[in-house]
Amino acid sequence: MPRPAASRTSWLRERGMGASILVATISSAFGAVLLSATGYIAAILRADPYIGSSEVLAVVLVVLTVILTGVAVYVAAIVTANTFSTVVAGRTRRIALLRLIGASARSQRSEVARQGLVVGAIGALLGLILGTVLSAAGIALAEPLLGIDDVGYGVVQGVLVVPALIVALTTWAAAWVGSRRVLAVTPLQALGGSVEATHEAVAGRRGRNAGAIALFVAGAALLAAGIALGLVTPLGVVVAFFGGLLSFTGLVLGSTLVMPPVLRLVGRMFGRSATARLAAENALRYPERSSRMAIGVVIGVTLVTMFAVALETVKSVVTASAGGEVDPEFTAVIDTFAGIMMGLVAVSAVIAGVGLVNLLTIGVVQxxxxxxxxxxLGVSIGQVRRMVVLEAAHITIAAVVTGLLLGTAYGWAGAQSLLGSVAIPPLWLSPTFVAPAVPWVPVALIVVATAVLTLVAAVVPTRLATRVAPVEALAE
Structure with a gap:
């Protein structure tokens, strides 16, 4: 007898699924808006009698769109994979019971992956609709405000389906990756509950840890080589790019090695009270869960900081090569471009913030x-509330500190490897080597945004935590 439709879709009401749909929606809408904006700008350029035939501008616009959409999808995939990994940890007992009555681990994993595809498809469709509406509204507002003539650009185009398809498939793949824990669930775990890997279990994953370290070391070597090569040719940025990609991938894979020491240092800032020590121990006891919560925020902060530091360092390199004199128009162009890029990359930071709120909420439920x-044991509701808030602060502060350091290093390396060999008038000095230039206003904004994120991220988990009745919770 087939199951009723309501029971087949009841899993959509689980904690984490709504936020995963939101992440997919933001990513799909972002891709649709970027494609529409790129197409509209290209239409304006084609209508210009002087630069309408420029193929370079068209290529630059396409490359920028692909990179920014790829970044948003990359962050969304990590957030989704972490969400499904946490959801599977909470389903350990149910999965073990199904294993006990004959269900295979692979069939359970396929079910989780199918749920990821459904979540991705729903979010992608909603994002496609939202992105199309926002694009149409943006163009309608831009034409009278900027005095742009109608260039006959139609917003509804088949190409907008591309980011939606990518988001749906990426969410499916992320759910498959996040559900790998299903393969390790045994029928004996039917007597337990949510199972997260302990510190000892994480430390015992020698193959994965060794691979992460190897990727980071190789990437760091390429990054250094790119900076050195950048003193001779701008092509050094290509080597530095692959070095940054490899090293950051190593950091993501080895987050359970990187984040616990940072979390331990941050934990000392909160004092030695019972509540503070409980919050710190919760973050350290299960490093995999804490690392999943932190790594999305690390990525978002790293991206925003990287672009801010890169553009500020570009101005420093140009100023040093020119002997201290820079065209004010050049500075204005760089500042404008920096503002646009920061706004676009901030979408990835929003996705990471949604992931943090989601994982904290699921963690409290589990x-x-x-x-x-x-x-x-006598812990008051107020102490539970403070513990959850401190735990959120613990993770976000550690993530922001790590992201600021990584973003500064990557941003400086990118700018230095690109322009270190370029001579700028009037003095035409080359090669040019400068220290990282840190724009303090964006950094301050990141810190303020982090404080807001901590408070927002703790609202729902705190409410859920204070509603827990001791008798009911212990009876589960």
Missing amino acids: RRRELGLLRS
């Missing part, structure tokens, strides 16, 4: 028994 035990 720790009902633990919170119930604390309440039964």
Whole structure:
């Protein structure tokens, strides 16, 4: 007898699924808006009698669109994979019971992957509609405000389906990757609950840890080589790009090695009170869960900081090569471009923030028994609330500090490897080597945004944590 349609879709009401749909929606809408903006700008350029035939501008616009959409999809994929990994950890008991009655691990994993495809498809469709509406509204507002003549650009185009398809397939793949934990669930775990890898289990993954370290070391070597080559030719930025990609991938894969020491240092900032120590221990006891929460924010902060530092360092390199004199128009162009890029890259930071809120919420739901035990031992509702807020602050501060350091290093390396050999008038000095230039206003904005993110991320988990009744939680 087939299951009713309501029961087949009941999993959509689980914690984490709504946020995953939101992440897919933002990514798909962002891709649609970028494609529409690129197409509209290209239509304006084609209508210009002087630069309408420029193939270079068209290529630059396409490359920029692909890169920014790819970045948003990359962050969304990591957030989605982490979400499904956490969801699977919460389903450990149910999966083990199904294994006990004969279900295979692969069939369970296929079910999770199918759910990821459904989530991705829903989010991609909503994002496609939202992105198309926003694009049409943006063009309608831009023409009278900027005095642009109608260039006959139609917003509804088949190419807008491309980012939606990419988002749906990426979410499906991310759910498959995030559900790999299903293969390790045994029928004996039917007696337990949510299972997260302990510090000892994470440390025992020698193959993955060794691979992450190898990628990071190789990437760091290429990054250094790109900076050195950049003193001779601008092609050094190509080597530096691959070095940054490899090293950052190594950091993501080895996040359970990188984040715990940072979390331990940050934990000392909160003092030695019982609540602060509980918050710090919660972040360190299960490094995989904490690392999943932090790594999305690390990526978002790294991207925003990288672009800000890169553009500020570009001005420093140009100023040094020119002997201290820079055309004010050049500075204005760089500042304008920096503002646009920061706004676009901020979408990835928003996706990372959604991921943090989502994972913190799921974590509290899966720790009902633990919170119930604390309440039964005499911990007050206020202390539970402070513990959850401190845990959110613990993870976000560690993630922001790591992201600021990585973003500064990557941004400086990119600018230095690109322009280190370029001579600028009037003095035409080359090669030019400068220290990283840090724009303090964007950094301050990142810190303020982090404080806001911490408060927002803790609202829902705190409400859920304070509603836990000790007797009910311990009975689960």
